[in-house]
Amino acid sequence: MNLKLGSMKILFKIKHIKNLRQIMPAIIAFVVLFVIVVYPLTTILLQSLFPNIFDVTPSLKPSFGVIHNVFTKKYTYEAIMNSLLIGFFSTVIATFIGTGLAIINKRCDMKFLKVVDLFAWLVFITPSYLIAQGWILLLQRNGILSQVIPASNSISNWFFTPVTLVIIMGLKHFPLVYIAVSNALLGLGSEYENASRLSGASQLTSWFRINIPLLVPAMLAGAAIVFAEGIGDFGLTASIVRSTHLPVITYAIFAALNQSPVNYPLAGALSFILIIIISITLIFQLWFLKRGSYSIIKNQISASSKIRTGLNKIWLYPVVAFILIISYVVPIVTTLIASLMKTISHGLEANNFTFDHYMNAFNIGGDSWNAISLSMELALGAAVVAVILGLLLAYIIQYTQVPGKKVLYFLTMSTIAIPGIVLAAGFVFAFNAIWLVPLHLAIYGTIACLYLAYIAEVLPYSVRLHVSALTQISPALITAGRIHGSSPLSLFRKIIIPLVASTSISTFFLAFVHTLFELPASQLLYPPGSPPFSTVLDTLYQNNQWENGAALTIIAVIATIALYSIGQAASKKFLSVSYSSHSNNSRKRIEKSESNNIQESLQPVNYVNKTKSEMIN
Numbered sequence: 333m334n335l336k337l338g339s340m341k342i343l344f345k346i347k348h349i350k351n352l353r354q355i356m357p358a359i360i361a362f363v364v365l366f367v368i369v370v371y372p373l374t375t376i377l378l379q380s381l382f383p384n385i386f387d388v389t390p391s392l393k394p395s396f397g398v399i400h401n402v403f404t405k406k407y408t409y410e411a412i413m414n415s416l417l418i419g420f421f422s423t424v425i426a427t428f429i430g431t432g433l434a435i436i437n438k439r440c441d442m443k444f445l446k447v448v449d450l451f452a453w454l455v456f457i458t459p460s461y462l463i464a465q466g467w468i469l470l471l472q473r474n475g476i477l478s479q480v481i482p483a484s485n486s487i488s489n490w491f492f493t494p495v496t497l498v499i500i501m502g503l504k505h506f507p508l509v510y511i512a513v514s515n516a517l518l519g520l521g522s523e524y525e526n527a528s529r530l531s532g533a534s535q536l537t538s539w540f541r542i543n544i545p546l547l548v549p550a551m552l553a554g555a556a557i558v559f560a561e562g563i564g565d566f567g568l569t570a571s572i573v574r575s576t577h578l579p580v581i582t583y584a585i586f587a588a589l590n591q592s593p594v595n596y597p598l599a600g601a602l603s604f605i606l607i608i609i610i611s612i613t614l615i616f617q618l619w620f621l622k623r624g625s626y627s628i629i630k631n632q633i634s635a636s637s638k639i640r641t642g643l644n645k646i647w648l649y650p651v652v653a654f655i656l657i658i659s660y661v662v663p664i665v666t667t668l669i670a671s672l673m674k675t676i677s678h679g680l681e682a683n684n685f686t687f688d689h690y691m692n693a694f695n696i697g698g699d700s701w702n703a704i705s706l707s708m709e710l711a712l713g714a715a716v717v718a719v720i721l722g723l724l725l726a727y728i729i730q731y732t733q734v735p736g737k738k739v740l741y742f743l744t745m746s747t748i749a750i751p752g753i754v755l756a757a758g759f760v761f762a763f764n765a766i767w768l769v770p771l772h773l774a775i776y777g778t779i780a781c782l783y784l785a786y787i788a789e790v791l792p793y794s795v796r797l798h799v800s801a802l803t804q805i806s807p808a809l810i811t812a813g814r815i816h817g818s819s820p821l822s823l824f825r826k827i828i829i830p831l832v833a834s835t836s837i838s839t840f841f842l843a844f845v846h847t848l849f850e851l852p853a854s855q856l857l858y859p860p861g862s863p864p865f866s867t868v869l870d871t872l873y874q875n876n877q878w879e880n881g882a883a884l885t886i887i888a889v890i891a892t893i894a895l896y897s898i899g900q901a902a903s904k905k906f907l908s909v910s911y912s913s914h915s916n917n918s919r920k921r922i923e924k925s926e927s928n929n930i931q932e933s934l935q936p937v938n939y940v941n942k943t944k945s946e947m948i949n
Contacts, residue, residue, distance in 0.1 A: 358734040361725050365743045368788040372758030379600025386596050398597040411579035419563035425502025426558045430509025438517045451656040456507035459849040461567030462885050466663025469670045476666050479679045492576040501562050503659040509554030516550035556617040560610045564751025566852040582753045603754045610749050671882035689883035707865035711847035714786040718843045719836050722794025730802040744795040753852040759785045785853040790843035801835040834903045841899025
């Protein structure tokens with residue numbers, strides 16, 4: 333009897349240990365997410381409700397006085413209203429441009445395809461503050477334009493206004509709408525349009541009465557992200573707001589945390605309000621879409637018909653070219669010219685051009701070189717962790733029955749809508765808290781804090797992209813592997829990783845580029861004496877060292893394009909190799925037990941490299 337009881341205890345312990353091993357990855361994931369997502373965001377809420385909680389002598393006395401003051405004091409009230417207005421009107425511009433370019437490029441009988449796609453992606457992947465600085469170099473008083481047209485100095489008074497900020501922001505974010513609408517157009521056949529044409533409607537009427545309404549979900553999804561990006565954009569607003577002295581909410585948060593003494597309550601209240609505004613925007617989008625049916629993909633998609641533009645090509649080509657030029661070419665070319673000038677104020681004379689600024693940037697041991705090296709190391713580390721942890725979280729969410737996996741998914745996705753400046757503020761509150769000092773965990777002002785913030789920013793994108801890749805893998809593959817006795821690690825190594833390797837590579841380069849040029853967290857969290865690349869670049873512009881800043885900007889743009897191109901090429905190459913090898917080696921083993929289902933699921937999945945644009949669908 334004792335032997336039997338002892339055997340049962342041993343079996344129970346073995347089963348308990350086995351179950352613990354199965355849920356251990358989920359436990360680790362929950363702990364990591366709590367540290368880098370839940371805890372920092374919770375501190376923002378706590379700071380808003382308990383203004384003195386982070387004082388030297390913390391107090392849990394609740395108060396809504398700070399939030400009340402935000403709406404009653406002129407500066408903070410104007411910051412909120414300006415941000416709402418700038419976000420709204422820039423969204424209108426971006427939606428109009430993005431939708432128009434998508435329809436012209438994808439449905440008109442014009443040869444724009446590759447050029448428009450290329451420029452849309454260039455604008456999309458280039459950090460907003462780099463584009464903003466290009467416009468400042470061009471249109472500021474005694475800038476590049478004034479060297480060509482001296483009378484243009486008067487334009488600088490017009491440039492540093494809310495109207496200009498709205499236009500530049502709309503031009504920066506139109507690719508989000510363009511990508512969303514372009515993807516929707518791929519599934520929009522011509523059956524409804526043909527039916528209306530047979531009923532006597534003109535092509536223009538068919539588009540405005542039928543096709544445009546069917547594209548509303550894509551347009552609204554893109555517009556919602558544009559609004560969230562616009563109202564939470566720190567880089568673009570910080571670049572221009574310093575000269576305009578126009579209050580906006582993101583810069584007000586930065587100013588509250590960058591002043592002496594630090595105004596934690598104000599920063600917390602503004603961050604909380606910004607989160608509420610963006611949340612309301614996304615909720616409104618979901619509510620609007622649920623009000624009607626917008627399905628466009630049926631059992632079979634008919635071939636789409638091209639819009640015959642005829643003589644309209646005469647003005648459509650220049651219009652499209654003008655949009656592409658002012659959205660990217662003008663600010664980048666201006667920056668390139670400035671980077672080659674000894675001093676901008678000396679004009680476009682032959683003896684005023686030099687490569688010295690580039691030599692200074694690559695001077696080993698110099699401030700710029702040290703900043704580039706530091707950012708490269710942090711970006712590499714953050715990208716690696718984001719890919720590994722993102723794939724693990726995606727696997728848990730997609731293929732396991734771990735309790736709380738929906739909560740896990742919600743936690744990772746919630747930070748997508750959180751602006752970088754807000755997340756950075758959360759890290760300031762979270763890791764500078766007085767109660768962490770005795771535990772030696774007050775890591776604010778260290779590389780570790782900045783590194784965790786970088787991971788927190790790119791992890792949601794990694795999870796989202798890996799979940800999308802895993803949804804295209806048939807569950808029959810995983811089931812067949814388990815039937816044949818494969819361990820979770822073996823399934824991961826032999827099935828999951830080969831099939832999602834392309835997405836992982838794309839995600840790595842996306843995370844690397846984002847981290848390399850990240851600005852808000854870098855500004856608020858960098859340790860003294862060790863500024864990252866984006867902070868050094870911003871400091872050069874603040875100190876009116878325009879030429880050195882321009883040289884670093886061009887280096888950043890070239891690095892962005894090069895890294896993204898390498899990622900695309902490596903992803904496509906690995907995609908073909910991995911599917912080929914997986915099909916040849918794995919299919920024969922699995923066919924024996926699950927022939928029909930497995931053969932179908934082993935067909936190459938037709939998915940492209942995902943970026944942030946996938947999150948808007």
